[in-house]
Amino acid sequence: MMRNIWWVIIPVLILLFGLLAYGLTSNPKHIPSPLIGKVFPTLQGKDLNGNDVTLGVVDGKPTIVNVWASWCGACRSEHKVLLRGARRYGDSISLVAINYKDELVNARRWLRSLGDPYQWSFHDLSGRAGIELGVYGVPETFFVNKQGIIVEKISAPLTDKMLADGIALMNE
Amino acid sequence: MQGFLSNYLIEFGHLATFTAFILTLFQLAAPWLAGRLQAPALARSGVMASYIVLILMTIGGATLIHAFVTGDFTVKYVASHSNTELPLLYKVTALWGGHEGSLFLWAWILAAFTTVLAIQGKRLFPLRLPVMLSVQAGLLLGFLGLILFLSNPFERLLPGAVAGRDLNPLLQDPGMAFHPPMLYLGYVGFSIPFAFAMTAMLTRWETTLWIGLIRRWTLFAWTMLTIGIMLGGWWAYYELGWGGYWAWDPVENASFMPWLLGTALIHSITVQENRRMLQSWNLFLAISTFSLSLLGTFLVRSGVLSSVHAFAVDPGRGVYILLFMITVLVIAFGLFLVKGRVDSEKEAVTSLASRETLFVLNNVLFSVLCLCVMLGTLYPLALEAINGAKITVGAPYFNSVLVPLFFLVIFLMGIGPATPWRQVNLSRLWLRLWLPTVLGIVAAISIFVWDAQAHWFALVGTGVVTFVVVAMLVDFIHNANRRAKQQNENIISAWLQLVKRNRRYYGGMFVHFGILVIAMGMIGSGLFRSEQVVLMAKGDVIEIGGEKLRFDGVKQFRKDNYFALQGQFALVGTDIVLKPERRKYPVQEAPTTESGIHSNWARDVYVVIGEVVDGRYSVHAYVNPLVGWIWLGAFIIVFGIGWSFSQRLREKRVRASAALSQGKTA
Numbered sequence: 001m002m003r004n005i006w007w008v009i010i011p012v013l014i015l016l017f018g019l020l021a022y023g024l025t026s027n028p029k030h031i032p033s034p035l036i037g038k039v040f041p042t043l044q045g046k047d048l049n050g051n052d053v054t055l056g057v058v059d060g061k062p063t064i065v066n067v068w069a070s071w072c073g074a075c076r077s078e079h080k081v082l083l084r085g086a087r088r089y090g091d092s093i094s095l096v097a098i099n100y101k102d103e104l105v106n107a108r109r110w111l112r113s114l115g116d117p118y119q120w121s122f123h124d125l126s127g128r129a130g131i132e133l134g135v136y137g138v139p140e141t142f143f144v145n146k147q148g149i150i151v152e153k154i155s156a157p158l159t160d161k162m163l164a165d166g167i168a169l170m171n172e
Numbered sequence: 173m174q175g176f177l178s179n180y181l182i183e184f185g186h187l188a189t190f191t192a193f194i195l196t197l198f199q200l201a202a203p204w205l206a207g208r209l210q211a212p213a214l215a216r217s218g219v220m221a222s223y224i225v226l227i228l229m230t231i232g233g234a235t236l237i238h239a240f241v242t243g244d245f246t247v248k249y250v251a252s253h254s255n256t257e258l259p260l261l262y263k264v265t266a267l268w269g270g271h272e273g274s275l276f277l278w279a280w281i282l283a284a285f286t287t288v289l290a291i292q293g294k295r296l297f298p299l300r301l302p303v304m305l306s307v308q309a310g311l312l313l314g315f316l317g318l319i320l321f322l323s324n325p326f327e328r329l330l331p332g333a334v335a336g337r338d339l340n341p342l343l344q345d346p347g348m349a350f351h352p353p354m355l356y357l358g359y360v361g362f363s364i365p366f367a368f369a370m371t372a373m374l375t376r377w378e379t380t381l382w383i384g385l386i387r388r389w390t391l392f393a394w395t396m397l398t399i400g401i402m403l404g405g406w407w408a409y410y411e412l413g414w415g416g417y418w419a420w421d422p423v424e425n426a427s428f429m430p431w432l433l434g435t436a437l438i439h440s441i442t443v444q445e446n447r448r449m450l451q452s453w454n455l456f457l458a459i460s461t462f463s464l465s466l467l468g469t470f471l472v473r474s475g476v477l478s479s480v481h482a483f484a485v486d487p488g489r490g491v492y493i494l495l496f497m498i499t500v501l502v503i504a505f506g507l508f509l510v511k512g513r514v515d516s517e518k519e520a521v522t523s524l525a526s527r528e529t530l531f532v533l534n535n536v537l538f539s540v541l542c543l544c545v546m547l548g549t550l551y552p553l554a555l556e557a558i559n560g561a562k563i564t565v566g567a568p569y570f571n572s573v574l575v576p577l578f579f580l581v582i583f584l585m586g587i588g589p590a591t592p593w594r595q596v597n598l599s600r601l602w603l604r605l606w607l608p609t610v611l612g613i614v615a616a617i618s619i620f621v622w623d624a625q626a627h628w629f630a631l632v633g634t635g636v637v638t639f640v641v642v643a644m645l646v647d648f649i650h651n652a653n654r655r656a657k658q659q660n661e662n663i664i665s666a667w668l669q670l671v672k673r674n675r676r677y678y679g680g681m682f683v684h685f686g687i688l689v690i691a692m693g694m695i696g697s698g699l700f701r702s703e704q705v706v707l708m709a710k711g712d713v714i715e716i717g718g719e720k721l722r723f724d725g726v727k728q729f730r731k732d733n734y735f736a737l738q739g740q741f742a743l744v745g746t747d748i749v750l751k752p753e754r755r756k757y758p759v760q761e762a763p764t765t766e767s768g769i770h771s772n773w774a775r776d777v778y779v780v781i782g783e784v785v786d787g788r789y790s791v792h793a794y795v796n797p798l799v800g801w802i803w804l805g806a807f808i809i810v811f812g813i814g815w816s817f818s819q820r821l822r823e824k825r826v827r828a829s830a831a832l833s834q835g836k837t838a
Binding site for chain 2: 005009010022
């Protein structure tokens with residue numbers, strides 16, 4: 001038995017090392033959304049100022065839908081990226097938001113003090129829109145192309161690069 | 173601040189650690205250089221080197237702890253893991269609250285173990301010691317390199333931060349403060365059997381001569397690992413607020429794999445001591461167990477698997493640890509393939525029906541268990557590599573595959589002690605086992621009668637545990653009666669003398685008993701839990717698992733570095749109040765939950781308080797039967813190991829003979 005143990009140990013080790021090396025190149029946090037390739041659902045509601053808004057209607061431009069909340073710590077670092085992005089990409093895209101399970105007062109104060117990169121924020125106090133979109137953690141960002149189809153979803157705070165990559169995908 | 177020295181203390185610690193790195197390099201090379209240069213004094217200097225390395229590492233660690241305690245936020249690691257308002261205990265334990273410091277702790281413990289090994293080896297195996305220290309130095313070198321070049325806790329942050337980002341609030345907890353060092357004592361402890369095995373293969377040192385020496389090391393490492401795992405489970409239970417203690421998370425599995433193989437190793441050492449069998453197998457196990465410790469460290473520290481333990485991930489570090497691990501494993505297993513094969517002619521089994529067969533079965537089962545855990549842990553990675561699918565393997569796989577195997581292992585605990593070495597007389601064995609068998613079946617049936625809907629795990633589990641408890645009692649009474657007859661003692665003093673004089677055997681039995689107690693705790697809490705999620709206003713009463721729980725409102729207060737909202741829940745009919753908390757740590761902007769628990773021997777009442785919805789609080793309440801038995805079992809295990817350790821007589825004999833024969837062979 002001991003003579004044949006070569007044939008067990010060597011393949012097992014090679015397999016293990018290969019697997020672990022592969023693991024290093026992939027990001028376990030990145031989970032593809034089943035919504036990718038689907039049409040962004042249409043949802044009606046109010047924005048933070050009480051105006052009627054409709055999510056999911058695309059006005060001929062690629063649209064980024066960012067899910068945020070004032071109680072979310074990671075949103076704070078992402079916010080700077082979005083402000084920069086809004087300035088850089090300007091009118092070529094629309095940037096809207098879902099304000100997720102948040103008190104109006106807190107949400108407004110946040111935008112006043114940190115700046116408001118969004119055209120409007122859909123006020124989702126009950127989390128209804130969140131359920132529709134399979135939101136499981138804030139922040140999340142959907143990239144929707146001109147045809148209203150979701151091309152990418154990021155479930156982590158955006159970086160400048162992620163934002164640029166997402167926009168490139170929307171414009172394909 | 174004050175004076176030159178205190179300003180540059182961290183640089184001093186950094187320098188000390190760097191010097192340790194250089195010395196370790198020397199220690200690694202010492203025996204080979206000594207051979208080349210024909211200078212035996214050089215080989216002996218490895219001992220001194222290991223003392224100095226430990227002192228240097230201690231200086232490094234002390235400067236870090238000093239930086240934490242004084243709140244020196246010009247040290248980057250301190251700034252990101254501490255805060256001025258952190259309680260003192262957590263300022264100290266924050267040392268291992270992050271990646272850099274936790275690796276430092278790993279290396280520090282390794283240096284300490286190496287020093288103890290050097291002290292032991294100087295007396296018992298001076299000629300092999302330089303090689304053994306060289307192996308340990310190789311391991312330490314790998315970790316020191318990582319610490320110094322890729323994840324340096326001594327790095328400065330200039331200009332310094334004002335307050336510090338605080339320790340992750342989940343880690344601000346006594347259970348968590350001691351979970352990592354215990355776990356590392358276990359992981360690192362397995363490096364000693366590894367070093368013995370490597371040295372044996374490098375210097376043609378016959379296994380039989382040193383196997384007795386690694387028994388204590390292995391037991392010690394195993395015990396620490398057990399305590400570490402238990403602390404982790406205990407912490408998860410009361411801190412995370414989901415009512416459970418084990419989730420088959422990849423990182424939990426990573427600590428469980430060396431535990432399983434370590435258990436196999438402890439048992440196979442016993443076989444070799446008694447019957448001189450399984451020599452190659454023991455080499456293989458010693459290498460594999462430590463390899464799994466390294467794998468565990470890699471999985472936790474690289475973040476390749478999605479896990480609650482995956483901290484900030486830096487791919488550079490992952491690559492480094494992987495390369496280091498590959499180097500160690502290739503050398504170790506390569507050496508094993510070339511030199512690890514011991515002539516198997518000596519290994520004769522007298523009869524298949526014997527205690528050694530059961531031990532082999534034990535080893536097979538533990539190895540299979542370990543493979544199953546590994547398969548489930550790495551399967552998502554393999555699947556993703558093949559077709560890009562993202563899955564996680566969860567409790568259903570692990571429970572349905574592993575639990576039946578564990579029942580088999582427990583079953584062996586019952587027949588093992590009743591079966592003698594070499595050959596068993598089957599009718600005599602049945603004489604000892606018929607009563608346990610009958611009572612085991614009765615126990616299983618009574619569970620069925622009590623609850624016909626119970627899962628078959630509950631029936632079989634209870635049956636098997638009862639079988640083993642009774643078998644152990646029968647064995648004990650049998651031995652005591654024999655002793656009473658032989659020594660002319662009364663039965664009570666025969667009992668006491670038996671346990672007192674055979675500490676190693678009965679220590680082992682205590683450990684087995686502890687495992688049985690834990691098994692019952694898991695069966696009770698895993699299969700008979702009641703659970704409710706309700707909205708409660710002040711004055712509301714719910715009934716759960718035979719208990720009545722009344723909500724008496726909340727209190728709010730500020731303590732140390734957090735704000736708390738504390739629910740008041742009364743157990744109706746008693747003056748017991750459960751106080752679950754929700755805490756907010758302003759610096760980290762993170763909330764934590766503290767569950768409110770009332771325990772007695774039969775059950776835990778466990779309450780978690782959640783968000784306010786329309787003026788009412790969402791409340792998650794559980795009644796977990798027998799969960800306290802799990803922690804009790806852990807105490808019994810530790811006691812059993814202590815009892816077994818207190819028998820030094822036999823150990824001394826082994827040492828004397830090892831020292832003697834080493835003088836002859838070398």
